[in-house]
Amino acid sequence: MDPSRPPLDAAALGAALTGDGALWRSLEVVAEVGSTNAELLAAAAQDAPEGTVLVAEHQAAGRGRLDRTWTSPPRAGLTVSLLLRPDVPAARRGWLPLLTGVALAEAVGEVPGLRTSLKWPNDLLAADGGKLAGILAEVGSGAVVVGVGLNVSTTAAELPEGGSSLALAAGRPVDRGAVLLGFLRGLERRYRAWTAALGDPVGTGLARDYLAWCSTIGATVAVTLPDGSTLDGVAEAVDWDGRLVVRTAQGPVELATGDVRHVRTRPREG
Structure with missing residues (x-):
């Protein structure tokens, strides 16, 4: 195991995020999986509850938007999928991946020295335009599974053309666990407000905040x-x-x- 890429502390993350009244019902970290989104879509078909979170240290068959692949070395990034069942009008569900992008941008923004922006419909970009993260939302069995792939310690040699990572952009190592914790906490707060308002992006401030982050x-x-x-x-x-x-x-x-x-x-x- 690469000592510069320690594993995530699943117990600590679960204790911090799940519990009475929390959106996140369970958080599992697995060593390897084909696709976290595919796993949660299958779980949704078996009536898995909203708030199920699956994190993979390595994803062997990751999927991006438009049938692209998403690859990352083991423990070099964050690969996480969330099972949600938003009770909002169907037309408003298009805001869910955008909401996810805002929560991710805000969490990454806590890393000193990092400036990022969102490219519609939801790539997270470094200041030089390099792609830091991608978001993929898929619908199945009445649920929406939102997957996020974020490059954290990935080196230039390990990245595809046009890619970047938090460590490269910040010029220093970045704690994956802290970013994941901030992301899930921020997403919970925004998701609760958005669903309570029946998906209204204006009254909740979501549209304003998305536009503030969006370079498109x-x-x-x-x-x-x-x-x-x-x-x-x-x-x-x-x-x-x-x-x-x-x-x-x-x-x-x-x-x-x-x-x-x-x-x-x-x-x-x-």
């Missing part, structure tokens, strides 16, 4: 659509259903999915 809004973008075509324009907003609104030469277009490339990013304030 205001950027000139090229969006590859599921049919392979490309849409060019300026990303103007995220609507009430979490869709990206792109102003094109033919008028505004609302996108529920797509692979976004920032052609020219809006200058950040401050």
